[in-house]
Amino acid sequence: xxxxxxxxxxxxxxxxxxxxxxxxxxxxxxxxxxxxxxxxxxxxxxxxxxxxxxxxxxxxxxxxxxxxxxxxxxxxxxxxxxxxxxxxxxxxxxxxxxxxxxxxxxxxxxxxxxxxxxxxxxxxxxxxxxxxxxxxxxxxxxxxxxxxxxxxxxxxxxxxxxxxxxxxxxxxxxxxxxxxxxxxxxxxxxxxxxxxxxxxxxxxxxxxxxxxxxxxxxxxxxxxxxxxxxxxxxxxxxxxxxxxxxxxxxxxxxxxxxxxxxxxxxxxxxxxxxxxxxxxxxxxxxxxxxxxxxxxxxxxxxxxxxxxxxxxxxxxxxxxxxxxxxxxxxxxxxxxxxxxxxxxxxxxxxxxxxxxxxxxxxxxxxxxxxxxxxxxxxxxxxxxxxxxxxxxxxxxxxxxxxxxxxxxxxxxxxxxxxxxxxxxxxxxxxxxxxxxxxxxxxxxxxxxxxxxxxxxxxxxxxxxxxxxxxxxxxxxxxxxxxxxxxxxxxxxxxxx
Numbered sequence: 001x002x003x004x005x006x007x008x009x010x011x012x013x014x015x016x017x018x019x020x021x022x023x024x025x026x027x028x029x030x031x032x033x034x035x036x037x038x039x040x041x042x043x044x045x046x047x048x049x050x051x052x053x054x055x056x057x058x059x060x061x062x063x064x065x066x067x068x069x070x071x072x073x074x075x076x077x078x079x080x081x082x083x084x085x086x087x088x089x090x091x092x093x094x095x096x097x098x099x100x101x102x103x104x105x106x107x108x109x110x111x112x113x114x115x116x117x118x119x120x121x122x123x124x125x126x127x128x129x130x131x132x133x134x135x136x137x138x139x140x141x142x143x144x145x146x147x148x149x150x151x152x153x154x155x156x157x158x159x160x161x162x163x164x165x166x167x168x169x170x171x172x173x174x175x176x177x178x179x180x181x182x183x184x185x186x187x188x189x190x191x192x193x194x195x196x197x198x199x200x201x202x203x204x205x206x207x208x209x210x211x212x213x214x215x216x217x218x219x220x221x222x223x224x225x226x227x228x229x230x231x232x233x234x235x236x237x238x239x240x241x242x243x244x245x246x247x248x249x250x251x252x253x254x255x256x257x258x259x260x261x262x263x264x265x266x267x268x269x270x271x272x273x274x275x276x277x278x279x280x281x282x283x284x285x286x287x288x289x290x291x292x293x294x295x296x297x298x299x300x301x302x303x304x305x306x307x308x309x310x311x312x313x314x315x316x317x318x319x320x321x322x323x324x325x326x327x328x329x330x331x332x333x334x335x336x337x338x339x340x341x342x343x344x345x346x347x348x349x350x351x352x353x354x355x356x357x358x359x360x361x362x363x364x365x366x367x368x369x370x371x372x373x374x375x376x377x378x379x380x381x382x383x384x385x386x387x388x389x390x391x392x393x394x395x396x397x398x399x400x401x402x403x404x405x406x407x408x409x410x411x412x413x414x415x416x417x418x419x420x421x422x423x424x425x426x427x428x429x430x431x432x433x434x435x436x437x438x439x440x441x442x443x444x445x446x447x448x449x450x451x452x453x454x455x456x457x458x459x460x461x462x463x464x465x466x467x468x469x470x471x472x473x474x475x476x477x478x479x480x481x482x483x484x485x486x487x488x489x490x491x492x493x494x495x496x
Contacts, residue, residue, distance in 0.1 A: 025205040030262045031218035033284045039086040042262045045078045053078040057093040099216050102146040105287045109148040113470040115396025116421025118158030124203045135209035150217040153396040154224030154332035166192035172244040185247035197255040221260035222293035224332040228252040233300025234361035278309035283317040290321045293330035305372045326389040334395040336404030336416040336451045338438035385410045396420035401464040404453045419470035432463035457492040
């Protein structure tokens, strides 16, 4: 384990014996939904093997006894399932600590959205003061005015270094793509890969600022490519379907379920409606609010964003959402974005096109995904036009902050809010300038429903190249959005 993860340990006590031990990670809270009376939660705690987990004590209700969710590499992952009152702020105790939890049913609830928690190489080797600067700011804001929910929209960890986890995986990564199917994935490689993902999650959740927020703000998390490897699903089939490729995905998927969903194939939570596990999309409901997070990675292929299971989940989840509920739709890659077909056409003529092909195919706007993009936007537009409350897209992935609108046939606007990344370094200025240039030409994949990208409130340019996070504040049925920018500070509120 990294020194950072060790430093993030907390003392968890057993009241019956008076003993205490250092928790490796946790508690980590997960939102399970709720009604006007009950706020359902799960909490994860990672302890050394052989150490019994204490009871979790809600301020009201019966103590929660933990179950063993997994045992891995000398550690035991425990899960608590419990509820708190939904009509007021409440708290729970674990060991010697008390953790306050804000009500998600309150009319003045606040939600924070983050994405891209890392960088491609050397992520956990950075100084905490640099890497976690925005997490520290977020934690300080939570202490002043608590958040009720935290949406983590993709790339919760950067696992690209998994390609160095075992010699056979290194050979696979270095081999020509048409030769990767010849390299086996032996049990030793599988164990090394799983250990890497497991340790990387512990390294992230063990960091001081992350732990402070994760213990008190229930999360809704959906993965993206870097939670597996860069560009997963957009690479050629020979890479995806090779023994090593399938092994990497299976290991990453198990660890995603464990640490981002607090579940497993044998214990899928109710927030994952597809019980087959073919898609891991999430649907979480509260009074007046539904959060939907389609899984854009499990079924992704070079010519496909979602398969039949993913589309069935999304259509069913939208149909089951009450018309009175505002919908927050988490799309790990932005659904409203600049025109990319010209860039793809130019890239196809370059000898180095494969270097950029997976990045462009990751996007909804890629020409190979145009039919699915239209299908996705049509579903969102139909929901907003038929319901009593609007639908708002929240996205990350691009390491920039921006916003977009699509004008619907009834005259309303479908809003998209992009916040990325919470700890990924800001890109060079040429990147947002290129995207801003492409955004000028607009897109209208649905006839008569144009898409336009706009600067954040108080900003001059369409894209902001600063680390950031997004704050959504409710007041009764009204919603406003503010971005916290690393250098620029707080943007003026945007009414939605």
